Structure formats: structure tokens, C-alpha cells
Amino acid sequence: MWTLIWIIACMASFLQTPQPAAAANLLPSANFVEMTRMDCVGNPTYFAHLNCKILPPLNRTLEFSAEVVKSLPALTGYLRVSLPNPKKVFTQIFDITFDVCKAIRDRNRRLLIDFLVRTLARNSNVVMRCPFPKGNYYSKNISVNDLPPMLTENDFMANFDLFIPKVAVLLNVTLQGHLFDTAKENARKKKYL
Template sequence: MLPQMGYFSVIRQLECVANSRYVTEVVCNAVPPRNRSINAALRLMQRITGLIGNLEVSIPIPRKKKLKKIFDITFELCKVLRERKRKTLIELLSTMTCLGNRTIQCPIHAGFYHAENITVVESLPPVLTESDFHIRFNWFLPKVASVLNITAVGRLYEIAKEHAKKRKYL
């Protein structure tokens, strides 16, 4: 029997900060009791035609109180959704942009958007190791303003290692 490959994350801290000129009623939280997924909701106040995203993933440097950036990408949301060239980014965005009964399309129309049980870590390739992580996801209008900033702090666990720990103690 092959061990189950992949990862899961546990979110310890989650914060969403919105620019009230563009977004109201913003709510985001980790889903208890395991904190492995996220619920999010927001009301977009106006139509947006060009939205830039910046995703940074950092891990702590052992014995130092610093973070090391392991992933940093900036992209134009509509272009990525339209061209569908970056597979990992497309998978991540597909998970995040299927909000409730609506899939985000460009231009993004004003209205209420919500998503439940968003998980993105399970689709990552098995090349990472268990570690703490710090994720910043910033959405902004080019040369205009920040729209929404999402910060998550948590830990990435290997599924196979967790199964082995359970068997050891049973």
C-alpha cells in the first residue's frame, strides 16, 4: 500500500484587510476545529477591470527572527485567467475564484462574493517539507490603490508523516 502523498495546512492566524472604498463586509476565518480550510466573504462596491495580485510565501529561518521568501509572484488576474498558462497559479486561482455560486470573470462586477472551505495546499506537488509558513496575498489596482490584503500564518504537514505518527501511537 502506497502512503498517501501530499500536504495539509493548519492555519494559526488569518487576517483580511480591505480598502473600504472598494470592499466592505469583508470576513475571513479559519474553519474550526482543525483550521485546515478558510471561509471568506466580501462585498465589492464597484466594477474592477484590472486587478493585480501579488503572492508571497515565506518560511522562518531557524534560530533567527526573520522570514525567507521562497515564492514571490506578481500577476494580472484577468490575463492569467484568460491565458491559462501558469498551471500551479491557475489551480490556486481557480480554487480561490470559484466563490460560492459565482466564478470570477473579468471585468469583476460589483456584488457579494463568498467562498467556503477554501483549501489550496493539497494541490501542491510533493517537493516541499513540513514547516511553518507565512503567506501574504495582496490585491491592488495598478497605480491607484490597494484593494485587499490577506495574511495567513500556519504550518504545513506531510500527510504520510502524520499517518505514520497515528499508527505508532495506536
């Protein structure tokens, strides 16, 4: 039952338009993500020296770097999120396909897309315009925060594909981890301390 509530809450939050940043800062972050596995595969025609990794010891941040060897024109992103069912088989709960260039230009973007753009722009030299020029790019200390507070503790798997429509798949990133509720985690720590 809680999974159904979580799915409905996620979909509602991702489909609404974002609230002003000042209002978002009033709500404390109620969740944090601990990542267990990350795989990145890049098309060698477009990317060289692709590197992505989860940073120990807490596994709450990651880094990404790559050399873009060709200018990247119109890009499309495809994001899928899956949760395990009671039999521990991951089941896709939603997917979204979006025009990356339009998402960068639009100020009135969906909450999920806004979250992705803000997360990539932080601690990064990634050029947020299209077409993406050739060059070396990095994003350091990427942490997943500012998640909607209605999300509950659970394992997850997220897949992100970046492609040029009808031409080539450029990049695939798969991330697995666990979403923790900060209040529950603090209660567990108090119990054992």
C-alpha cells in the first residue's frame, strides 16, 4: 500500500511546476540517498575518458568526468526509475523522455527535470547550453538532495539515457542505491547509542 502512495506522490510532485526557490528552502531535506552501484557507458564516437564513481566512505556523493570529442546537437534524455516489489524484482514506476536543450532553456520546467539540471550545474563546468561544445567536462561532489519530502525509505534503481534522436545513443548511466528517511535514521542511531 505504501508503494502505491509513494508512486502517486512522486508522480504528482514530478508533474507539477516548481515552486519558487525561497519556498523550497523553508522545508528541511527529509531524505538522503546512499548509492551502492553506478555504471556509465558512453558512445566512443562522442565521449572519451568517461569516468563516473561513487565517493566513499558514505557513498552519498558521486563524480563524473568525460571528454566530449564531437559537438553534441539536439539531445534527448530518457529517465526511468524502478523500485523492488515484494519479491525483490525491480519494477519500473515511471519514465520520462524530454528534450534536453528545451529543458535547459525553459525556466518553467517540471520538478524532476529542474532537479536534474540544478544537480548537474552544481560543482561543475558542464556547459548548460545547446549545442554542447567539444571539451573536457566534470561534475564533482554531486549529491542527491532536495528530494520531495513525501518519499519513503526504499531501494531504487535509476537509468538515464542521453541520445541524439534517430542517430545514436550517447550515454547510459545506471545508479542503484537506497533512499533513507532522515528522521528514521536518527531514531535508529539513538536506539543503538
